[in-house]
Amino acid sequence: MDSTSAGAGPAATPTAPPPPGRRRGRPAGTKGVPRAEREEQILAAAVEEFGRHGHASASMAAIAARVGVTKPMLYAYFDSKDGLYLACLERIAARVIEAIDTAMAGAPATTAGEQLPHAVLSGLFSALEHRRHAWFVLYDRTLPPDSELRRAAQRHRGTVDALAAQGIAALLSGHGNEDPLDADALKHMWTGTVSALMGWWIAHPDQSARDMSARCARLLTAVRTP
Amino acid sequence: MDSTSAGAGPAATPTAPPPPGRRRGRPAGTKGVPRAEREEQILAAAVEEFGRHGHASASMAAIAARVGVTKPMLYAYFDSKDGLYLACLERIAARVIEAIDTAMAGAPATTAGEQLPHAVLSGLFSALEHRRHAWFVLYDRTLPPDSELRRAAQRHRGTVDALAAQGIAALLSGHGNEDPLDADALKHMWTGTVSALMGWWIAHPDQSARDMSARCARLLTAVRTP
DNA sequence: GACATATAACCCTTCGGTAATTTACCGCTT
């Protein structure tokens, strides 16, 4: 037997154990799980694996095992490892950007620099509560250099940075600082902070998104007035 | 030919092109580069590769090629990939911790929360100026889970955290906050900030350690008074 | 029987790791 195929028995705790039990409303000529459903399962499993181990270390066999299918299924749905990664990237980038977007739109425009970061963090926590590793698909340091993947990830991170840029520029120019490099470095600091909080959250699975949000409120005020 | 051995010709820009030129004071019965010297070359190359790509993606052949030797040399000096990584880890952990230590000792004890972070950053920048990737050997997310390597890295990161803990605790208790989880999360935020700045620094090779130190002074004050 | 879903078994490359061999320098003897 090759790879981690589950053979006849069920794979190790697949996301959806595929019993012979029937599903309703299935299209004609179909044995297993409908295409759209499988696609979701695969994407969820891939986001988890890629986020946990990074593109380089994640293995297609592990993703397949997590879903409870075999490797060729992944290649039938997404052409290649890079294709699957790209699909994950697009999906979670959209989710992250939308979370940031609505958080910024909903936050009080008054004294933007005060509460806006906390609003963004809260939005991210609730958007990623059940996919905490997803953040690290966007911020994967193991992508092959000079690859299409790396460029795509950088593009999406650039979109996130563009959203942050408004608040950053306001904050800096409030101090008479117009240095574009300072603004760029501060964007990195911000996303790095989010990464750090996501990492801590992953290490503390019992903490809910609301817990994290409250904690960050405390931490941000503590940092700001030493 | 196997691996990336350079064959007869010199490897692509080896750290020290080994010409037939003689060295002085070499022990009896010796052909090539003395042991201590090679060891340094290998460690430097390995830190760079491991820091760039992470343990999982870094390859022994690439490290060997960077030094200008072949794979078996690496195994003669360090027993295995993990052994080499461990040697890198110990080395740069010592360097990082010493930098933080002296920065904290030298910083003015007055108004610790004010200038201490900047002093630590400055110390790190000057300690890692010519090894900017080294930081990511300590903070490598690609280490195999449940491995000795991961435990060793966590141990060293714990030492860094312990140094940070003093300042963190002071800062939080100044706000009436004694929550140990808050303190832990704030430590993660701090090391995440350092990681972000190191990443930005790597992307801007023209910036000197002094440049970075000055930039961080501006950024820290901007962040603290929004 | 036709179609969609799924799998077993395989190929090929990369990479960690090893065994056998070669090269060059030293100090000693003749």
Added chain:
DNA sequence: AAGCGGTAAATTACCGAAGGGTTATATGTC
């Protein structure tokens, strides 16, 4: 001076496992 062995440094050529990717085949439902 010429040779000789010892030793450290280094290389070539290989092995086995892991992983990305493919082909041929099976299975169930309409």
